Amino acid sequence: MAIPDKWIKLLKEVKDENWNMGDIVWTLTNRRYMEKTVAYVESHDQALVGDKTIAFWLMDKKMYTHMSVLSPPNYVINRGIALHNMITLITHSLGGEAYLNFIGNEFGHPEWLDFPRKGNNNSYHYARRQWHLVDDENLKYKFMNKWNSAINALEEIYGWLHSSPGYVSWKHEDDKIIVFERAGLVFIFNFHPDKSFPDYPVGVNRAGTYKVILNSDDLQFGGENRVDSKVLHFTIPETFANRSCKMFVYIPCRCAIVYKLLDD
Structure with missing residues (x-):
C-alpha cells in the first residue's frame, strides 16, 4: 500500500514542482532485495466509496468537458495525461516484480467505484466502469490505454518484472x-x-x-x-x-x- 498511498498523498498535498525525487524513488524501491512485490498506482482506498481515481485527482471536472480530441488543447488535461503516463511507467518498471492494474486506472477512468450499500441507498450508479470511454476514438482516454498496452508489451519483451531490481x-x-x-x-x-x-x-x-x-x-x-x-x-x-x-x-x-x- 505504500506506493498508491504515496501517489495519492502527492496529488492531494504537494504541487508537482515540489515533488521530491528521492522520496519517490525510496517509496518505489524500499523492499528487501529480491523479495517479490506487487506494485500498483491506485487501490480500493483511492478509487472506492466516494474518493477520486488518480486520473480524477489530476484532471477533475475538466475530464467532463475537455477529453474530446476535437476540443482545443487544455493545460489541465495535458498535464494530467502526461503525469498519469509517467506515474504508470515508473511504478511498473521500478516498483516491484509484478504490476497490478486496478479496474480502469489503465485508461484513466474518471469516477470512483461504489457497490450498492445502505450508505448510497443501494444505488448501482457507480457500480460499473465506463468501458465505452476508452473505445471512443474521439476521446483522449485512448491515449492512456495505448500507453498502458505499450508498457506491458515492452515488458513482455524485456522482462524487467522478473529481472534484478532497477539501479x-x-x-x-x-x-x-x-x-x-x-x-x-x-x-x-x-x-x-x-x-x-x-x-x-x-x-x-x-x-x-x-x-x-x-x-x-x-x-x-x-x-x-x-x-x-x-x-x-x-x-x-x-x-x-x-x-x-x-x-x-x-x-x-x-x-x-x-x-x-x-x-x-
Missing part, C-alpha cells in the same frame, strides 16, 4: 530527473513542469549506441511529439553518476523515455 543512478531535485537501469534498458523521467533539457548527461554502464523504444511524448500517447525517436545516442568513455560511460539526451518536461542498446 537508480540519478535523482536530481532541481531538475526533477530520475534515471535508472533495469533489464538492460535505461529509463529516464523528467517530472519538471516546464523545464526541458537538451543534451542532458545520463550515466550508463554499457558502452554503445542507444535508441528510443518508448516515449510518453509520442502523439499516440497524448504527448506533444517533441522527441525524435529516430535519433541515435552514442556513449562516450567518461564516467558519470557512478556509471562507466555517459550519453547526452533530450528530455522534455513531463516526459518519460526508455532507451535500449542497439544489437543487444
Whole structure:
C-alpha cells in the first residue's frame, strides 16, 4: 500500500514542482532485495466509496468537458495525461516484480467505484466502469490505454518484472530527473513542469549506441511529439553518476523515455 498511498498523498498535498525525487524513488524501491512485490498506482482506498481515481485527482471536472480530441488543447488535461503516463511507467518498471492494474486506472477512468450499500441507498450508479470511454476514438482516454498496452508489451519483451531490481543512478531535485537501469534498458523521467533539457548527461554502464523504444511524448500517447525517436545516442568513455560511460539526451518536461542498446 505504500506506493498508491504515496501517489495519492502527492496529488492531494504537494504541487508537482515540489515533488521530491528521492522520496519517490525510496517509496518505489524500499523492499528487501529480491523479495517479490506487487506494485500498483491506485487501490480500493483511492478509487472506492466516494474518493477520486488518480486520473480524477489530476484532471477533475475538466475530464467532463475537455477529453474530446476535437476540443482545443487544455493545460489541465495535458498535464494530467502526461503525469498519469509517467506515474504508470515508473511504478511498473521500478516498483516491484509484478504490476497490478486496478479496474480502469489503465485508461484513466474518471469516477470512483461504489457497490450498492445502505450508505448510497443501494444505488448501482457507480457500480460499473465506463468501458465505452476508452473505445471512443474521439476521446483522449485512448491515449492512456495505448500507453498502458505499450508498457506491458515492452515488458513482455524485456522482462524487467522478473529481472534484478532497477539501479537508480540519478535523482536530481532541481531538475526533477530520475534515471535508472533495469533489464538492460535505461529509463529516464523528467517530472519538471516546464523545464526541458537538451543534451542532458545520463550515466550508463554499457558502452554503445542507444535508441528510443518508448516515449510518453509520442502523439499516440497524448504527448506533444517533441522527441525524435529516430535519433541515435552514442556513449562516450567518461564516467558519470557512478556509471562507466555517459550519453547526452533530450528530455522534455513531463516526459518519460526508455532507451535500449542497439544489437543487444
